[in-house]
Structure formats: structure tokens, C-alpha cells
Amino acid sequence: MNLPSLRIEKRLSSPRWLPAASLTVGLLLALVTVAVIFATLGVDPLTAFQRIFRGGFGSFYGLQETVTKSIPLMLAGVGLTLAFRGRMYNIGAEGQFMIGAIFATGIVRLFPTWPGFLLLPAMFVGGFLGGALWASIPALLKTRFRVDETLTSLMLVYVAYEAVKFLVYGPWRGSDTRGFPITDEFPAAAHIPILPGTRVHYVTLLLAIAAAILVYLLLTRTKLGYEIRVTGENPEAARYAGMDYRKVALLVMLISGGLAGLAGMGEVAGIHFRLRPPEALSPGYGFTAIIVAWLARLNPLAAMLTAFLLGGLLVGGDAIQIALNLPAATVQIFNGVILLFVIASELFNQYRLRLER
């Protein structure tokens, strides 16, 4: 007896409506799965969904929190769309974020008396340079010695964590923090201005939007962008066409690292106003940014939206923990399931399943 078997085969062409359809189905399946999980926990799934979306998007308070949370995701995520387009798998945005935060803090320590209009730009430049510097290590290892950048960029995250720890437990530990591992609070000139009544440090937000537009223009309107895209889609063809693979690889890594570094600067100067141990600085923004970039299908403009949606999902997830007293793990499961399904649905854009007898 022959049982029917499932085969996965590549699509020769894909209809235009397909990405939208697969995303919709993916989201629906994810919601159904999560609903089952909520139901087994004794929580009405509809109430839970309502609280999540109300928590993230349904009130002024939730919205401004979502925007605040989306700033670092947007900066790092936009950078990653560029890196991934150029086929540089930079998994280490989290580390570049940390080094950006360190550089920004270093500038405050070097020039504590500068007025804000000098100090803040210097910190932004410092944050960008810090992140770019950190990303240049895997980039150079890749272009000079063909070391896989996925691994090196990831491993450097942990080195960056240790660097932050070293500084806050060691030479940068504050003088008025009673021995606790944080730096002293930044002077007021080093605080990024905040929209009144919110926690939105809007200068960083504007920078993030500008970065998204610039990266988009770079990719679509310039010769360099063309080279990046060709290199990403077919490195052999790019080389054959005389494009400088090393230049492209280094450049996309520097920009993506720099943007992650800016995100780190934004957090220390817009949220914390001091350097703290790494786990307190970022709940994994650099890693979430990878998802932001993929969900945006590597389009920097779309990354603004996916950063906002993901930020809302995280903020809303926190809200159900509070409102329904669910364990924190439920929130992580919720976010994890949604992302898993959405990313898995990508498969059907290029492949299809076929039943064979």
C-alpha cells in the first residue's frame, strides 16, 4: 500500500498575493495556538488578546511606551536589513549596542562640562563609532581570513557584555552609588530631550527614521546600493562583474554596527542616564532586531513598522502579566509562538507542499 507523502518543492514563480496570504495564515495559526495555551492556563484567550493589544497600542500610555521600545529596535533593525541584504550575517547587534553605550558614556566622562548642543552630538558620533568599530572585527576577519561572521559577531556579544561589566564593576563604578555597579548619573546636558509626558527620547527616534530613509535610498538609488544587492543575491556574479566584495562587506557591517551603537547610545542617554550592567541596559534589543529585520523582509522602511509592531507586542505582553497575573514565561511563549509562525510562513513564499501518492 502506498501512503501519500508530503514533498516540499521550490516554486518556479510565486503569485503576487502570496506573501500577504501566507503571513495572514501564519498569524492566524499563531493566534489559535496561543489561544489554546491561554485556555489551558485558565485564561479567556479573547480577554488576553484584548489586554495585549490594548496594552501595546490601545491607549496613549501604551502607544508612547511602544514607541519608546521601538527606538532601539528600529535603529538596530534598520542596520541589520542592510547587512543581511549584503549577505553579512551580523548576529552581534547586541554587542555593538553595548560598545556604543560604552563609547557614549566614555564621551560624557571625557567632557562632562560641555554644553548639551556639543556633548549630545559627540555622544551620538561616539556611539556610532563604537558600534561600527565592534562590527569591523567580524567584518575584517571575514574579508581577510574568510572567518564566518555569524559566529564571530555572536561571540563578540559576550565579550562586549564583559566589557560593560568590567567598567561598571571597576574603573567607572560611580562615586555616589554606594558601591553599586553603576556609573554616576550623567550631567543634565547629556540627557537626550524627551517628549513631555512620555519616555520618548525623540531625537533618537528622528535619527532612527532618518537612518531608515537613508539606508533605503542607499540601497535603491545609488550605485553602491546596487552593488550591495547584487553581492547579497549572488556573490559570484558580483565578483565576476568586478564589484569589490570586501568593500561592500566591510561597509554594510560598519553601518549596521554603527546603527546598533546609536541604539545603545540612545538607551544610556535617553532612558538610563548612566551605564549599568548589560542585562539591565538591554533586554536583548540587538537580538530582537534580527527578527525586526527579517519580518520587514529586509526592507529598511518596513523595518520601522515591524520595530513598532514588535515593540507593541513586547509592551502588550508585559501588560498581560500585570493585568492577568500570568507567569512571565507565558508572555515569552506568546511572543515566541507568534514569531515562529510568522517566520515559518515565509517558507511558503518560495516553496510549496505537494501531496504525492
Add this chain to the structure above:
Amino acid sequence: MQKNLFRLTLLMAVFALILTACGQAPAAQTGGESAQAEKLKACFIYVGPIGDIGWTNAHDVGRRYVDEKYDWLETAYAESVPESDSERFIDRFVVEEKCKVVFTTSFGFMDATLAAAQKYPDNFFFHVSGYKRAPNMGTLMADFYQLYYLNGLMAGALTKSGKVGYVAAHPIPELIRHINAFTRGVREVNPNATVEVNWIFAWYDPAKAREAAEALIAKGVDVLAFTEDTATVVQVAEEYTAKGQPVYSFGHYSPMAQFGPKSLVSGQLVDWGVLYEDILTKIHLGIYTTKNLENVDYWGLLSGYPNLGGRAAVELGGKFGEPINPVFEADLKARKVNDPVLGEISVYDLVFKRIEQMKDPAVLFDPFTGPINDQDGNLKVKAGQRLSYFEVTTINWFVEGVIGKANP
């Protein structure tokens, strides 16, 4: 391609809107609930999962205790809250969940708690383990330094090699204070013994804790104390003891006696419920207001709280109600020391004598009474003087007898 992406993002936006809208509808129907009798609502923000065996679990035990005991009280909590998000959690608790009192239970929440206290002047805030206060924000702590000292007395009596080990999470004043108090106890009984510190730079990392404990044992250590949030050190000691190489340990934070029936001597236990009860009843009775918390700072030592029948938030032992594991009673009774005031006394009796002295509201004994030398032999506290509260809470140097760096 670009068009598709645009449609895709548009679709996602529509999705979010629809879901939000779906969410809004039932919300209107639940509005009537809040008309019930006015209860005091206290909300707790935890840094870890309530299922850990240390810090956060202990706070949640305290929360459940007060929640069950008083009808006029209701509580809620959020666990595993990252320090970077604490401000948002506090806001939500105050604005959306209408929490009158918010407890934040990690040092890292200090700035966010103070900011919230200023933003919501009619709410009560209590921050655990910090030092910033406001008219509507008090601080509390259940400090173990007296218990560590008592554990040190026993460790000094039980070590045969004269080498005691200490597995320590992070080099912050709290740990330096505890290591110092422990070492003062060890050296009171055994003046030549040393306490070697091994920092693991983690609150929760069983693998590192095991590595650190085994490294100390390899150096000849036969008694271990620790400050981190796992029972690993107790388990390691029990394994070595079972193998025929006795290594003794002291539990930390939660009852850990079951992990070391043959090797756990004593330990430090906490009962946050005592402090939460004191604070919440005082708010309920109107003794605490949003104007008079500026100097409300619970230090949670053995001397306890008179209005709660002298109950203290800290207790000596590897489990509640058993200060010393009976397995070690004979050894500790056999070991005599000569105290200048108390004369010849067994270590067992000395422990209980010291508890009695420290329980006295006048605190008749303190381990940080001079003369105290630092690690390099310099006199830091003159004979007869005591370290002040501020000095104890900000201490950044090790006393004589500690091996290791206070600022690694």
C-alpha cells in the same frame, strides 16, 4: 517587489488595528467590577522568576502571607521584570491596575522607583535594598550580616584545615559586608583561619557556583558559605561528604536543609512577610502617609519589630525552627572558646548568647566592633568603636582573614 512589501506592511498594520478593535469591545462590559468595597491594593515588582529558590521566591512567600492574612488587602505581582523596563511596570501598576502601594524588590529598580514616587505623589512606594527615599517612598531590607557572623562562629569551630571558602555573586557592599561579618565570626573562634572568596559574577548560575565551590575545595577548604541564588554549594558539600571527604556548608536565603542533611550546618533565612505586614498595616491604619516616609528605612535585623511582637525578618538556620542541624550539636558543644566577657563557653552556647544579645533592642553586641584590621593589617576601626550604619552599608574593603579582592 517594492509594491508587495508595501502591501505587506499595510496588511500588518490593518491586522494590528483589527485586533485592537476586537480587544476594545469586551472591555466596556467589565467596567462594573470596580464598584466593590475599597481595598488596599499592594503590587510587587520582582526581578527574577517566583520559582527561583532564593530572593524572588522569598518575597513572593511574604506577599502571599499578607495577602491571605488580611481581608482589606489585595495584591498583584509581576515577575522577571528587566531593570530597563521597570519604569513601565510601575506606571502600569499605578495607572491601570490602581495599585496604592508598590514594592520594588531589586536594587536596580531604585531610580525608576524614585521617579515614580515623584510622578505619583499620592501613592506609596517601597524599594528593597536601596538608599534613596522620598516623602512617599521608604526603603526596606532584611539584612543577614548578623546571621553570617553567627554562621562564621560555627564555621570557625568546624574547619579542620583552617581554610574556609565563600562563593560570592557580585562584589557589592551587601556581599562585602556579609563576607566580613562571616570572617569576623570565623576568626573569633579560630584566630588563624582564613576565608577565601571566589566571585562568580552571577546571581543565578549553578554551573559557575559548582566550579567555584570545587575550586575552593581543591585548595583545601572544608567549610563553605555562599551568597547567590542557588542551592549548588550545599549540594556540592553534600556530595563530597557522602564520598567520605567531609565538607560543611551554610544555606542561604531559603530553607536548604533538605539538600544537605549530613553537611548543612545552619544558614540564613528570611521572612519578608514580617516587614510587608508591618508596612501594610501601618498604611492601613494611617500611621504611614504619603508625606512621612522620608526616614522610613527598615534594616531588618534580629532585634525585630515591637508592634509585631518582636518578630524579626531574619532567622538563623537551614530550615525554619531549627537554628543548628542536630548532627553538629555535639561537635559545637565540645568546642570551647575563651570570651573576655563571657569566660569559657562552648561555641554552641556562644551562638545562642550572641543571638540573645543582638535581639535585645539595645543591640548589646555587634560583629563590627573594633579593633578591626583590614586585609592588609591596617587598623580601620579602633577598639570599642562600632562601624556606623552608613559605613556598614557602603563598606568596600575586606577585614583581616579574607583572601581575595573586594574590588576584583
